[in-house]
Amino acid sequence: MKIMILTLATAAICLAQSPAFEVASIKVNNSGSGMSASPSIRNGSLKAQNTTLRSILQEAYGLSSLQITGPGWIDTDRYDVMAKAPQGVPDTEVQAMLQAMLKDRFHLVAHPDTKEMPVYDLIVGKGGLKIYPASDADHPLKMPPRAGASSMLIGQFMLDQFAKALTAASGRPVVNKTGLEGRYSIALQYLPLSAQAVQANTADSGW
Numbered sequence: 001m002k003i004m005i006l007t008l009a010t011a012a013i014c015l016a017q018s019p020a021f022e023v024a025s026i027k028v029n030n031s032g033s034g035m036s037a038s039p040s041i042r043n044g045s046l047k048a049q050n051t052t053l054r055s056i057l058q059e060a061y062g063l064s065s066l067q068i069t070g071p072g073w074i075d076t077d078r079y080d081v082m083a084k085a086p087q088g089v090p091d092t093e094v095q096a097m098l099q100a101m102l103k104d105r106f107h108l109v110a111h112p113d114t115k116e117m118p119v120y121d122l123i124v125g126k127g128g129l130k131i132y133p134a135s136d137a138d139h140p141l142k143m144p145p146r147a148g149a150s151s152m153l154i155g156q157f158m159l160d161q162f163a164k165a166l167t168a169a170s171g172r173p174v175v176n177k178t179g180l181e182g183r184y185s186i187a188l189q190y191l192p193l194s195a196q197a198v199q200a201n202t203a204d205s206g207w
Contacts, residue, residue: 020085020097020100020101021046021083021084021085021086021097021101022084022085022086023082023083023084024082024083024084024101025080025081025082025083026079026080026081026101026105027079027080027081028077028078028079029049029050029078029079029080030078031050033050035049035050036049036050036051036078037049037050037051038051038055038059039051039055039056039058039059039060039081039098040059041059041091041094041095041098042091043091044084044085044086044087044089044090044091044094045082045083045084045085046059046081046082046083046084046085046094046098047081047082048079048080048081049080049081050078050079050080051078051079051080051081052074052075052076052077052078052079053073053074053075053077053079053106054068054070054074054075056079056081056098056102057074057102058164059095059098060095060098060099060102061095061099061110062095062160062164063164064163064164064167064168064173064174065164065167065168066117066167066172066173067173083097083098083101085097117172117173118172119172119173119174119175120166120170120172120173120174120175121174121175121177122159122162122163122166122174122175122176122177122178123177123178124178124180129180131184131185131186132184132185133182133183133184133185134156134182134183134184134185135183136185139185141154141155141185141186141187152187152188152189152190153165153166153169153186153187153188153190154186154187154188155185155186156183156184156185156186157183157184157186158181158182158183158184159176159178159180159184160176162176162184162186163175163176169190
């Protein structure tokens with residue numbers, strides 16, 4: 001399947017104020033903390049903490065991590081981001097405002113292209129939907145125990161966001177083909193690919 005990719009030229013940081021948002025702040029985070037919060041757009045506000053530029057680009061362009069290539073520092077340098085759109089601007093337009101802010105602050109030169117690569121499709125199974133709208137108080141979010149699982153995705157997700165989150169765990173782009181809108185409460189436990197590889201190597205070695 002042909003998937004859009006985004007290639008970035010090396011960029012210099014510029015701290016000029018972006019005119020697109022009423023308030024916009026991007027600060028370098030040198031805390032060294034292992035805690036981070038990925039970019040989130042809700043009610044016209046954008047927030048991210050101790051996150052990489054790759055993660056911010058994923059939110060800005062609606063891409064998975066595998067669809068972005070660029071200099072190594074987009075995965076090492078970390079930033080805190082806070083921005084507020086003018087009143088009445090829908091969340092669907094904040095993404096374009098974030099793109100403009102990144103071009104202004106980082107002097108990004110992006111080259112959209114397509115590349116043939118294997119993907120997974122996120123679909124509704126034959127047994128029907130097993131997740132519930134985030135507003136459904138009759139089905140509170142629960143995390144059932146699962147043997148061998150060491151990582152989790154838990155929270156309220158748009159399914160496009162959830163598909164992007166699954167990309168890191170699956171090792172290839174995940175495309176949302178459910179056709180479902182709105183936010184859903186999701187709790188998923190899984191074994192990361194790195195841990196699966198360790199288990200496979202251990203099994204092959206006879207240990």
